[in-house]
Amino acid sequence: MSEQLVRDLKINGLGQAAGGTYGKVSIDGIGTLNGDTVCDLLTVNGSLKTKHSIQGGEIRINGNSSVGGKVGSGRLRVDGMLKVDGDVRSERMDINGMLRIGGGAAGDTLEIDGSLKSSGNVEFETVQVYGGFQVGGMLNAGTLELKMAAACQAREIGGERIRVAAKKGSRKLLGLFTSSLAIRLTADVIEGDDIVLEDTKADVVRGNRVRIGPGCEIGVVEYRHAYEADPKASVGKAVQL
Template identity: 25%
Template sequence: MALDFKKLENLKIQNTTNIKGGNFNKVTITGNACFEGDISCKNFLSKGSCNAKGNIEGKNIVISGKASIDGNIKGKTAKLQGIIATKGNVDVEDLIIGGKVSIEKDLNCKIFNLPGVGSIEGNINSECVYIAGASHVKKDINTDIFVLSGGIVHQGVLNAKDVSITLGSKSKMNNIKCEKINIKKPENTSKLLSRLLKRLVKNEVSIECKKIEGKKIYLENTKADLVRGKVVVIGEGCNIKKVEYEEEFKVIQNGKVVNNIKI
């Protein structure tokens, strides 16, 4: 039976307090809280310090302070904007990571936004993934839409329909499998930057992959061992060891391909 949060008490922690756990309407932490058991509530807001030995479940979860969570985080929306480490899974519909967050297990959500710093030891399962900050993902990323404008180190497989990467820093990925992929260097900023700064940006932003597979592929500033697709365009700043293509293959703007074969 679902909880009627309106009938539950609010919990407000302003000092150092130990709580066994329980069900609440609204939990507000501005002090130092230690939860020995699971916490379930409608709204969870922590601006202080939180040490949870169990799970945290809430409709809306906002953590902007420090938090250490031994269990899972589960809710509808979650904003993790502080220094946060969780040993369990994170299961939410809408997640924003704006701070420095470490997740030891899987991340499951509909929409994932990362303008901060995130380290995920497990898999990411999401309909849409937007990474504008810095990320490290150990296992697979399974999504429909993957948009990267920041940096990533990814050790697993990216499985996606549409991949759009605007290079913001040096990134490294293992294996990309998708229908459509566009990897581009930053847009022309000549009106704002000197020629020297443009050259520095151009040299720094790049991505390295072992394998890229898709139907329609366009690459810039990419280094890869193997690129395989139906239509493949290798652009500026690329260094590709081997291209396998079904219908069309093209090299533009001084891209480099060591070997290509039609399959």
Template identity: 35%
Template sequence: MGIDANKRSLISNLKITGSSTAAGGLYDRMKIVGEGIIEGDTKCRLLKCIGTLEMEGNLQASEAGIVGTFALTGNVRSDRMKNSGTVSISGDAEIGSLTGSGTIEVKGHMQGTKIALKGHIAAGGDCEVDVFNLKGMFDVGGLLNAGEIDIRLFQDSTAKEIGGEKIRIRKASLLHPFSLFFRPSPHAKVTVSVIEGDDIYVEHTRAKVVRGNQVVIGPGCEVDLVEYKVHLEKKKGAIVKESRKL
């Protein structure tokens, strides 16, 4: 979705330093240092925000970097986004690669290729990516689905369902918080209705059903029903009310 290099010389840049309002449109590079308001749908190659940015409309950006606070009323499409702050999206988000440390909240659905984040992810609908790598907490109103899921749990987290090929949910080390704002709780749990995958290992998880080929129910878990095809292992401190081989 990038802008053709031959056309970049014909497209203007936008720079806000201090506090200002600008119109949306087509830009090559956008840089906000301070407080900015962008009114209207916007497409750009590079968006960089250091401070506070509010956008009214939809955003398409090949690359976006946020240090501070970014709020948008529409949908977002971006090949790469690095978030070191707080991002709030009122619509849907399609982000190829999401990295960084911070919080991202999407009121609609979220999809992409890879999430590698330290912090908090919230999606009102589904969250579907190829790789979901999170150190922190999550709240997904629908399905959290990825080929590979690796979660280090810091705080209580929820999803309606979790699905994937390889699923790992483990408590984060209490000795290694990654910031003053995101510190692991010894009582953190995941609450989910159904977990389904091929290779599953979960800790400190409350689930109605866990279904897979290879299943390990780790310490701190409480599961109503485990359905497995090949192997089931229950660790010390885990509660499985019923198990069934398929």
């Protein structure tokens, strides 16, 4: 925390503390933070509740936590369940459990082995998905690679390089999605430079180079340079721009 000395905060069992600036914040039990909190490291092994915002160099959630404000971090790792009412900004985000966001999410690298649900846009340079997601807005990434183990949904998807397929022999997801949902990607519009899709349902797919693989249901494909479709794919029509 810059050059000044700051105190650490530890909550063991049941406790609460004021917000403020800390070095390390450790919660082993049930803790409440009654104000905006800034820290180098936040570790939760239990439950954290706050109606305020959290800014941390690194945040590790191993239990069940809820944040009423925003979350910002250099690295965010969720191995349990985290609910954030506001936006989440993190250079690197690893989701092995469940993350629910009332706003949007942005950063550099996002890896999903569990479940992400965001009401707003999700924007990262690199996105790798081995679990599932529901994005109410646009999912935008420089590189997007999906090997889905659960249903994935977004209103719009944009990226330079997009690769989508269902993972065969799905990983366990702690029951994060209902079994009635097919393991496939669903979107209104998918747009990118280099697109390869499997197990995808979309109204419009638009790109420079587009390959539609098995398990796809596509309304319209709009391509500039190259297009091919697997015989097991369903494509309404393909138009060269």
